[in-house]
Amino acid sequence: MILVCGGLADSVTELVCSRLQSCGYEYRFLDLGVYPSGFQIKWHWQGEHPAGYIATDDWRVDLDELSGVYVRYLGAEGRAPVSNLDSELAMAVYAECDMGLMTLIERLDCAVVNRAAGGMSNHSKPYQALLIRECGLLTPPTLVTNDPEQARGFYDEHNGEIIYKSLSGVRSIVKRMTDDRLARMPLLRNGPAQFQAFIPGNNVRVHSVGHELFATLIDSEAVDYRYARREGHSVEMQPFTLPDAVAEACLKIAGKLDLLFAGIDLKLTPEGEYYCFEVNPSPGFIYYEINSGQPISAALASLLRNGCQSTMPGPHRSRIS
Amino acid sequence: MYLLMGSELDPCYQMIGAALAARGLEWRIVEGPFNDPVRLSWYLDNDRSVSRLVLDDGATITDADISGVMAGNILWMNPEGWQPEDLAYVHTETQAAILGWLWSLRCPVVGRLAADLWYRPQVPIAFWQPLLSRCGLLTPEVLVSNVEHESRAFGERLKEGVVYAPFTSAARYLVEGEADWSGIATMQSYSPVCMAQPHGAAQAVCVVGERIVWEGEPPPESARLEPGLRRFAKGAGLNFVELAVARTSTGMSVVAVEPLPFFGRFGEAARQAIVEALIEVLTAGAGAGRSSAATYIRQGA
Numbered sequence: 001m002i003l004v005c006g007g008l009a010d011s012v013t014e015l016v017c018s019r020l021q022s023c024g025y026e027y028r029f030l031d032l033g034v035y036p037s038g039f040q041i042k043w044h045w046q047g048e049h050p051a052g053y054i055a056t057d058d059w060r061v062d063l064d065e066l067s068g069v070y071v072r073y074l075g076a077e078g079r080a081p082v083s084n085l086d087s088e089l090a091m092a093v094y095a096e097c098d099m100g101l102m103t104l105i106e107r108l109d110c111a112v113v114n115r116a117a118g119g120m121s122n123h124s125k126p127y128q129a130l131l132i133r134e135c136g137l138l139t140p141p142t143l144v145t146n147d148p149e150q151a152r153g154f155y156d157e158h159n160g161e162i163i164y165k166s167l168s169g170v171r172s173i174v175k176r177m178t179d180d181r182l183a184r185m186p187l188l189r190n191g192p193a194q195f196q197a198f199i200p201g202n203n204v205r206v207h208s209v210g211h212e213l214f215a216t217l218i219d220s221e222a223v224d225y226r227y228a229r230r231e232g233h234s235v236e237m238q239p240f241t242l243p244d245a246v247a248e249a250c251l252k253i254a255g256k257l258d259l260l261f262a263g264i265d266l267k268l269t270p271e272g273e274y275y276c277f278e279v280n281p282s283p284g285f286i287y288y289e290i291n292s293g294q295p296i297s298a299a300l301a302s303l304l305r306n307g308c309q310s311t312m313p314g315p316h317r318s319r320i321s
Numbered sequence: 322m323y324l325l326m327g328s329e330l331d332p333c334y335q336m337i338g339a340a341l342a343a344r345g346l347e348w349r350i351v352e353g354p355f356n357d358p359v360r361l362s363w364y365l366d367n368d369r370s371v372s373r374l375v376l377d378d379g380a381t382i383t384d385a386d387i388s389g390v391m392a393g394n395i396l397w398m399n400p401e402g403w404q405p406e407d408l409a410y411v412h413t414e415t416q417a418a419i420l421g422w423l424w425s426l427r428c429p430v431v432g433r434l435a436a437d438l439w440y441r442p443q444v445p446i447a448f449w450q451p452l453l454s455r456c457g458l459l460t461p462e463v464l465v466s467n468v469e470h471e472s473r474a475f476g477e478r479l480k481e482g483v484v485y486a487p488f489t490s491a492a493r494y495l496v497e498g499e500a501d502w503s504g505i506a507t508m509q510s511y512s513p514v515c516m517a518q519p520h521g522a523a524q525a526v527c528v529v530g531e532r533i534v535w536e537g538e539p540p541p542e543s544a545r546l547e548p549g550l551r552r553f554a555k556g557a558g559l560n561f562v563e564l565a566v567a568r569t570s571t572g573m574s575v576v577a578v579e580p581l582p583f584f585g586r587f588g589e590a591a592r593q594a595i596v597e598a599l600i601e602v603l604t605a606g607a608g609a610g611r612s613s614a615a616t617y618i619r620q621g622a
Contacts, residue, residue, distance in 0.1 A: 041513050042466035044475075048451035052465075082511060092489070097512045099488035100465055103447045117437035123413075126421025127436055129365060138367050144418050147360040147375070154364075168417035170410060189357045191398070191411035192418040 001061050002027035002304045003054070005071040005105070007078045009033070012284050016070050019297040025305045028061050030054065032074045036097060049109040068111040068304030072282060073098065111210075111260055111307045113300065118258035119281030123169040125194065128279060131256055136249040137266070137276035141197040148185040154195050155182065161198040201269040204240055207285055208254040208262045209299040210307075213247050215240040216292040217268070237291040246274045253279055261300060322386050323348040323603060324374075327394030333584040336596045337391065337603075346388070346604070349376065352396040354422065355415050363422050370425040384426055389603035392423055393432025393561065393581050416440075429603050431561045434580055438557075442580050445488040447515070449557070449578045456552040459574040461486075461518035467509040472516050473502060479518055481570045486517040491577060495519060520567035520576050525586050527563050528554035529598035530605070536591045540566070542573045560602050 002020060004027055006013030020027045030039065043052030043063060053062050082090040106115050121128045129139045143154040144167065155162055155177055166172035175181075176198065203218040217240035221233045242250070246266070253276070254262045263283025267275045289296045323341050325334040329350050341348045354361040354374060363372040372384040398415065400408050416439070423433045434442065446460060453460050463486065464475040476483035476496060485494040485505060496502060496516070508514050525536040533547045540546075546566065553575075554562050563582035564575050587595060 036467050036511075036513055040466075040468045042464065042468055042471045044462070044464045045447075045450055045454075045460075048454050085511070093511045095489050096487060099445060100513050100515065103445060103488065104465070106448070107451055120436040120440050123440055124417035124420040124436060126363070126365065126418060127424055128421075130370070130421065130424050133365075133367065139365060141364070141366040143362065143364050144421065145360070145362040146355045146357070147362050150360075150362040150373075166414060166417075167421075168413040170413055189360075191415050192355045192361070193414070194418075 001065045001067065003030060003061065003066055003069045004028070005030040005032055005035075005069065005073075005101070007031070007033045007072070007074045009078065010072055010074070012286060013070075013072050015286055015289075015297055016300060019301045020304070023298065023301045023305070025301055027304075028054075028059055032072075033078055034080050035101070037080070043104055048107070050104050050107055063108060066108060066110045067307060068113065069105055069108060070113045070300070070304055071105055073102075073116075111303060113261045113304065114259050114281050121257055122279065122281050125165075125167055125278060128257075132253055132276045132279070135253040135256060136245070137253065138273055140199050140275050140277070143195045144192055145195070146188050146190075146192040148188045151185055151188055151193070151195055152182065158197045162195050163198050164193055164195050167192065167194045199267045199269060199275050201267045201275075204242070204266040204268050204274070205288055206242065206250050206264040206266060207283060207288065207294075207296050208250055208259070208264060209296065210260055210303045211251065212299050213242065213250055214288075214292075214294045214296050214299070215242045215247075216288045216294065235291075237288065239292050239294050243274075249276075257281070260303060322382055323389045323391075324387055325350045325391045326353060327391070327396055328352065331394055331584075333592075333596070333599075334391065334394070336592065337599055340596055340600050341603075344600070344604075351376065353398070353415070354419060356396065356398055361418075361422065363418075363425060365425065372422060372425065384428075387426060387428050389428050390423070390426060390430045391432060391599070391603070392419075392430055395419065429560075429605055431599060431602055432581065435558055438580050444578075445515075446575070446577055447488065449553075449575075452553060452556050453575050453578075456549040456556060458546070458549045458553060459569070459572050461520055461569050461574050461576060462571070463515055463517045465513050465515045467513040469506045469509055472505060472509070472514060475516055476502075479570075482519050483516050484519045486515045488515055493517070493519075518569050518571070520569045520574060523565040523567040523576050525563060525565055525591075526550065527561070527582055527587070527591070527595055527598075528559070529561050529595055530602040532594070532598040532601070534587070534591050534594040534598060536587050540573060546573060561599065 002025055004013060004017055008031060017029060038056055040055045043050040051063055053060055076094060079094065082093050085093060102116055105112055106117060121131060126144055129142065133139050143151065145151050160177065162177045163174050164177055165174045205216045205218060207214045216237050219236040250264050257279060259281050263280035263285065265277040285296045323346060325337060325348060327334055334350055338348050351359055358377050360375040361372060373381060375381050397412055420436060420439050423430055447463060450460055464472060466472050483496050485496055496505060505514055524540060527534045528550050531551060533550055535543065550564065559580055561582060563579040565577035566573055567576045584592065
């Protein structure tokens with residue numbers, strides 16, 4: 001049995017449910033928008049793992065029946081308001097619910113996509129970069145600083161060919177540094193920023209699903225292709241086969257971060273080198289599945305059904321055993 | 322140079338500073354590496370990781386000059402004059418930068434948490450249960466449920482009574498009588514409730530490197546507990562961690578884990594022992610392979 005935890009309005013969660021259904025895999029949905037209302041839950045420790053059940057009026061799942069759990073936590077905005085409580089108490093209730101559920105899900109003895117602990121590395125890109133380096137992928141020359149003069153020196157050293165982006169998990173648009181933006185450098189004294197040498201080439205988005213990889217080559221003129229259309233650029237995507245060493249490094253980093261499902265952002269330079277920018281622990285993969293036609297959600301469904309033993313035939317997959 | 326990151330008024334840092342000075346070792350207290358006027362520049366690429374810190378008096382040190390760092394009590398920026406949203410953003414960015422930088426250092430660092438703990442240091446004891454169990458350490462029995470009769474049945478089974486043990490607080494509330502059970506049922510309509518086996522008075526204990534420091538007299542079970550406590554600290558990747566142990570009906574159990582120990586919870590004798598152990602950890606890497614001089618970072622800029 002598979003458990004999907006998320007919000008009804010979340011398109012990624014919706015796609016996962018729909019794929020499980022089309023594959024004929026049995027699953028139960030724990031609606032985090034209303035949880036715990038309508039659900040009965042009981043668990044205790046049995047050795048290192050939780051034992052117990054989750055139920056509604058229509059179904060009951062014992063935790064030891066679960067082969068996989070898919071979870072996408074919701075913010076307060078995705079939840080039904082808690083009746084009869086002021087906003088402060090409601091936030092406390094959400095926090096208590098989340099902490100309890102997270103503790104349970106983290107420790108389940110089945111495939112969990114994804115355990116929150118592994119994903120925490122994504123809140124610090126330079127911390128993640130250190131781990132990425134250890135796995136054999138290239139890291140762009142990067143400067144983290146609150147010193148305007150050092151940032152200016154980095155800009156000059158790279159002939160102005162640098163970008164800046166957030167250090168944390170806060171979503172930001174990657175932007176190129178320009179002469180007019182240099183005027184804002186003194187503001188760095190208020191807090192650090194991250195600058196990177198601009199790496200030319202094509203973006204490659206790799207989704208690792210257990211032991212399987214789905215690589216998508218992205219052809220776009222935009223600095224940040226996710227916002228290409230907004231900036232008047234086009235985006236073309238196609239399935240892509242990674243060299244074995246790069247594929248192996250991608251699996252290694254996903255394994256190191258304890259992520260059964262990850263979105264790995266690479267750039268392939270004209271010289272054939274692969275730089276890695278980030279590993280996303282909660283990838284919104286629909287965009288890539290639709291545009292590249294790769295069966296990412298089907299592989300995910302299989303992983304949730306079979307755990308890490310999942311195998312699926314497919315033309316564009318690099319598989320390392 | 323030893324860097325103690327936090328407040329000058331921190332009694333732990335004052336004692337560490339004095340102990341380092343007594344050994345003829347240079348040390349500085351820095352509130353935070355990105356707190357103006359302090360400036361930190363950290364360069365990273367495939368092969369190199371080098372950093373350069375300009376202190377408030379203009380003194381400059383590179384990562385190669387840093388022999389050890391205490392990082393558990395970093396002071397974040399002064400919120401004065403900031404809009405809350407901007408402050409939250411800068412704080413998040415600074416936290417991310419410091420986490421990465423601390424892990425880039427090759428010298429001993431005390432209080433360098435892995436990302437999951439860095440961002441969530443206050444996790445409930447239940448979070449540690451699997452590791453504690455693997456280390457042969459007991460924890461109080463718990464049951465989490467929003468089903469009233471399940472919680473009541475758990476309470477009835479525990480002969481010594483039961484406590485309400487919220488995940489998001491260290492507080493524990495003894496459930497006594499029908500009025501309390503009725504309150505538990507009301508809470509269960511909002512959230513599953515964690516009920517736990519009650520325990521006696523808790524005793525604080527620190528694991529610092531390989532050393533165990535008890536607050537007060539060690540309990541009679543200390544010889545049996547200490548190897549497990551060391552294994553736990555090692556397994557959690559913590560070179561300085563505080564735990565609380567207490568007696569339950571099933572034996573001496575761990576009832577709290579604090580990855581950022583609170584020095585003030587310990588008396589004078591324990592404080593001295595903690596500081597000595599911290600000095601051992603900080604100076605263990607003296608002369609060990611650190612990064613070469615920061616050639617990338619422009620000197621004197």
